Amino acid sequence: MHVLVVHNRYASAQPSGENNVVDQEVALLREAGHRVGAFERRSDDIGALSLLAKAALPLRVPWNPAVRAELAARLRAERPDVVHVHNVFPLLSPAVLAACADAGVPAVATLHNYTQVCPPGTLQRDGRPCTECVGATPLPAVRHGCYRGSRLATVPLAVSLSVNRRRWWSGVERFFCISTAQRDVLVRSGMPAERLAVKHNFVPDPGSCRAGAGEHLLYLGRLAEAKGVRLLMAAWDELAAAGGVGVPLVIAGTGPLEREVTAWAAGRDDVRYVGLYDPDQCRGAIARAVAVVAPSTWLEAFGLVVVEAMAAGVPAVAAGHGAFVELVEDGVTGVLHRPGEASSLATGIRRIAGDPVLGREMGRAARLRYERGFSPAIGLERLVEGYRTAIAVRAGGGDSAPPTGNDKGWLAAGHPREQEWGQ
Known part of the structure; x- marks a missing residue:
């Protein structure tokens, strides 16, 4: 199988479980003989942008037309079987979904957090759980300045969530939720349940287990x-x-x-x-x-x-x-x-x-x-199964989602997105 992974990498100065998950999945697929390419942007590169480019960055959070054109051209040239989307903030934007549609390539997306229903993706405000924007407009997030404590910084995220909600729902053949708890929240928000499958993140075997009681x-x-x-x-x-x-x-x-x-x-x-x-x-x-x-x-x-x-x-x-x-x-x-x-x-x-x-x-x-x-073998099985389902759906083979909710069915389990726009 030929897979193209789309990911905006988080800043290297801070640990990112999401970056690790992406890297581990890519390595796992390649080790199994699949062809995997990457279409990436790096938040580390923001610091090197000109002042004008930095000032324009918030405008490109909801939509980056240059990314759409670049990705669509690559998809037409390489013709991958499926595109796997991870993080698109802040340098890629949901324009990657339009590129997939332009080239006729099915897309899957791993939801590493709650950005589909909450602008900062945390479902938290002032140190407490918050679901005020779930199933509603994201205006409360702007009012409270939920992203980095800033109303101004929250606006691009809220705009992106509002204007791209339907694009996500229609442009992705299969969403990978990383837990049942996450899926339940997203279904209650109105996301299409038939497109939401639970696929836990896998973890590489460390090769040895703890000896003794620990120190x-x-x-x-x-x-x-x-x-x-x-x-x-x-x-x-x-x-x-x-x-x-x-x-x-x-x-x-x-x-x-x-x-x-x-x-x-x-x-x-x-x-x-x-x-x-x-x-x-x-x-x-x-x-x-x-x-x-x-x-x-x-x-x-x-x-x-x-x-x-x-x-x-x-x-x-x-x-x-x-x-x-x-x-x-x-x-x-x-x-x-x-x-x-x-x-x-x-x-x-x-x-x-x-x-x-x-x-x-x-x-x-x-x-x-x-x-x-949570082993690599289980992770590979669930990942490839999800790709094949997405390909079949795009080809007209139906839209029936595998069962969810237990380890014997469609399960396979991220870290919330770290806040790094502007670093």
Whole structure:
């Protein structure tokens, strides 16, 4: 099969689970013998634009005619079987869908977040879940300045969502949702259910599992309010006041709360802030963890770090909402805590860290869950199946979607889009 992947890569200065997912899928397809090309833009390149080009950038967020012409010409020249669209913000725009229509090539799209129904894609405002724009116009997002706290910066996203809603729905043969929780939200918003299939992101097998009980608790991800960083600090302070849990907390990542985290961790022997890890360091830190902590306050569309932990035989302590409730079986492969409650998070951490036998049992169960639902073999099967369905639909072979909602059917599970326009 010949596949062309369309993706606006996030800035390299910050970790991006979405970039990783795209790269891993491309490598997986190529290893299986498929021909895969890439049509990309990079947010890193924004800094090198002229002042005039930067000023014009918001106008091209809803529609970039130059991208449409360039992509359509490439599609006509190469004639791929299918186009796989990932992120189009801010340099590509939904004009890529018009290019696919111009060239008569079917398109599939992975929905890594909630940008189809929420301009910033987070379903969160002021640190709390928000669905005010779901199934409605995105005017509330503009009023509240939901993107980067700026009404002006939110306008291009809101305009794009409004004017391109129907184009997405009609121009994509199959949407890949990365969790059932995400699909449920999108169906309730009015998106065509028959085009929404659940395909979990896969995770490469790290090649070895955790040995022993682990030596630290690990937070690995963006240092942002939505990721529950402040909640984790409050929970850890509560644990420390009660005597600790016997192992340190390691925090790896960068983001807007980096200074706050650095100041909080300074001078403590029970916390280590290590900055941004490279992929090998991430795998090593996970493999040495008692548990991975994922306390997100927003409704995660997936939760890649939880599945990476599963692959290494490591349980998770995660917020009991969003996609985490289908990734983590409470008390079996990890622990779910009450969202937004520091005391509940502290209790979950204490439960695993204080019982090494339970931690090892959960780790073995987590690894089994990974093998059955998130391995590369499963990922390849679901990906190619989705492509073939899209090709058949475009060719007039019907529009019946495979079943969704359980691991035995059409399942296969991202990170929310990181905010990086203007970097």
